[in-house]
Amino acid sequence: MRPTVPNYVSKDSATVGSALHEAEQSLESAGVEGARLEATLLLGHVLGYSRAQLLATLLDPLTEDQASRFFELTTRRANREPLQYLRGRAPFLDFELEVHPGVFIPRPETEQVVEHTLKVWDPTAGWAIDVGTGSGAIAIGLARRNPRGRVLAVDQSPIALATAAGNAVRLGVHDRITFVQADFLRALSLSSSNIGIIVSNPPYVANNDEVDPEVRYHEPRKAWASGPTGMEAYERIIPESAALLGSRRYLVLELGYGQEKAVRGLIRESGSWAKPHVLADLSNIPRVLSVCRERHP
Structure with a gap:
């Protein structure tokens, strides 16, 4: 109509x-x-x-x-253009991020990812790596709440990285965040001794899943659609994190609806993890999974 x-x-x-x-x-x-x-x-x-x-x-x-x-x-x-694009900004935690077409809009659910990451990340143990930083929401949230910490923000989109870097400058945390263009983690030259935690809100929607028109027709597809099953990003992030994280270092992931069981299975397959801990969101949907590495291979 x-x-x-x-x-x-x-x-x-x-x-x-x-x-x-x-x-x-x-x-x-x-x-x-x-x-x-x-x-x-x-x-x-x-x-x-x-x-x-x-x-x-x-x-x-x-x-x-x-x-x-x-x-x-x-x-x-x-x-059905997103409100955040029309206003040029999106609220997140206690600050606002500039957003525009080509950059994924941060959601309130991801605030819970930041809050939990801050509880399990020891910044003296190494950098936090934000995989798929988008507008910089997670990276900036971590840097603002933990001034001692350093964050490596990774994204394959140059548009997203430029936007995230601009947000970091405007919010006064650019000196503690390094932005790198890469596809997930494999291409990065990293030592496990320098990594304190890996955190990600990955694309977790299956290609044919029903989504709001604001998402399907306006937000960058690679930021929300993972592939035919919706599990493709997890299938890369989990084993790549297992290869990089040292003992007693955490991986924190945002979960899509109904994906907890499959993500737990991927964690078991990659071996040497402690029992995952899952937090539900305000709708009682499992939303944040954190798991500690027991030993480095």
Whole structure:
């Protein structure tokens, strides 16, 4: 169904409140969840206002340029472009990351990966390696929360690496993160004595799985689609980590829905790991798996 087109752009008396109301209706008709909040965030982006400021100015008129810009963004969002791309930023932990097309948008679930990694990573034991850094969410989260630590952020996408490096500079942690273009871990020249932990939110969606249109048509496919089974990234990361990690060093992985059993099987096959520990997310879905290396081959 074609989304309803807001008509506030043609109104001489368009106000903050009327524009928000019509944008909300447009987004709802397009199937966008949380339409009221998203309309508020988009208009706040156009005006440079916080949500509180918008609520205090509902009767204020919009200029023609403001209404036109808001109309453009609302129409694009109704066509299912990600909100984060339209605003140019995404919240993560206690900071915001710049994101744009070509860069995977960080999800709230990945915050749990960072929080758990901080509990099991001893920065004096070596670097944290973030495999598939994307916007730099995990790497920057680790560097901000643990000033003693050094992080190696790996991604095969030059667009993602440039964005992540820019985020690290803006957030003041660029001196503790090294960015490297590589496909997973095998091509890196690393010594196990320098590695404290390996962490990853890998692509874990199967090619034919159903995903939201925001993901399928706008986010970089290699960042979310792993292959025919959805397990292909784990099949590389786990054995490559086993070859690199020394004794009592951890591997921390974000899990896709229903993948815990298969990931545990891959860990058993690669040998010499302790029993994995799995944490569920707020929906009680197994989301974070951590496992300690018992000995280095």
